[in-house]
Amino acid sequence: SYVLTQPPSVSVAPGKTARITCGGNNIGSKSVHWYQQKPGQAPVLVIYYDSDRPSGIPERFSGSNSGNTATLTISRVEAGDEADYYCQVWDSSSDHPKVFGGGTKLTVL
Amino acid sequence: QVQLVQSGSELKKPGASVKVSCKASGYTFTSYAMNWVRQAPGQGLEWMGWINTNTGNPTYAQGFTGRFVFSLDTSVSTAYLQISSLKAEDTAVYYCARGGMIIDDAFDIWGQGTMVTVSS
Numbered sequence: 211s212y213v214l215t216q217p218p219s220v221s222v223a224p225g226k227t228a229r230i231t232c233g234g235n236n237i238g239s240k241s242v243h244w245y246q247q248k249p250g251q252a253p254v255l256v257i258y259y260d261s262d263r264p265s266g267i268p269e270r271f272s273g274s275n276s277g278n279t280a281t282l283t284i285s286r287v288e289a290g291d292e293a294d295y296y297c298q299v300w301d302s303s304s305d306h307p308k309v310f311g312g313g314t315k316l317t318v319l
Numbered sequence: 320q321v322q323l324v325q326s327g328s329e330l331k332k333p334g335a336s337v338k339v340s341c342k343a344s345g346y347t348f349t350s351y352a353m354n355w356v357r358q359a360p361g362q363g364l365e366w367m368g369w370i371n372t373n374t375g376n377p378t379y380a381q382g383f384t385g386r387f388v389f390s391l392d393t394s395v396s397t398a399y400l401q402i403s404s405l406k407a408e409d410t411a412v413y414y415c416a417r418g419g420m421i422i423d424d425a426f427d428i429w430g431q432g433t434m435v436t437v438s439s
Contacts, residue, residue, distance in 0.1 A: 211381075241423045243426070245364070245426070252430065252431050252432050253356075253426075253429055255425050255426060258425035258427070294363075296364055298364075298366075299423070300423035305380070305381040306366065306380045306382070307380070307422075308369075308380070310364040312363050
């Protein structure tokens with residue numbers, strides 16, 4: 211089955227830029243979605259189709275996808291951005307076709 | 320507004336069954352797929368499968384066949400997840416999540432989650 215690899219944790223100071231990566235074999239050929247999950251809450255979609263933002267998501271959130279790595283970038287990080295972030299793709303060849311990465315805990319220092 | 324509201328927490332004994340509901344509102348229920356996602360305590364998200372709300376046809380991910388059943392009642396815009404022969408390892412939060420009918424669409428709306436605890 212298709213595997214998505216995320217760093218377990220990323221730390222960033224307020225006001226700086228956080229980059230969370232999602233690695234997968236030729237992930238650049240797939241559509242990547244990103245979800246934010248705060249403690250005790252349901253996930254929220256923050257980026258879909260690599261780089262599109264749902265309404266209500268701040269412009270500080272952006273995404274890119276190329277080669278073997280997709281990246282979620284959060285600019286001007288705020289304390290309220292502290293959460294777990296998950297990438298997700300659809301892999302047609304897998305018996306578990308909708309795949310999530312293992313998640314990255316973003317800590318705002 | 321568009322939302323998915325799930326049924327409340329459940330405490331079940333091993334071997335019992337549980338049925339979780341997910342009621343949709345604010346949109347045409349049959350225009351979107353319904354997915355189910357599991358999150359074990361302290362763990363990540365795991366996609367369980369989805370159900371086509373037009374045809375009622377379910378698709379189960381590997382590891383979620385046999386004891387897991389997705390169903391619908393379109394008259395009340397509600398999707399259901401039933402788990403039978405519960406085991407301790409089924410203890411988790413179960414989410415319903417709306418997806419588009421295009422296979423690689425994102426999950427744009429999520430229910431609040433239902434905690435299922437299996438313990439003797």
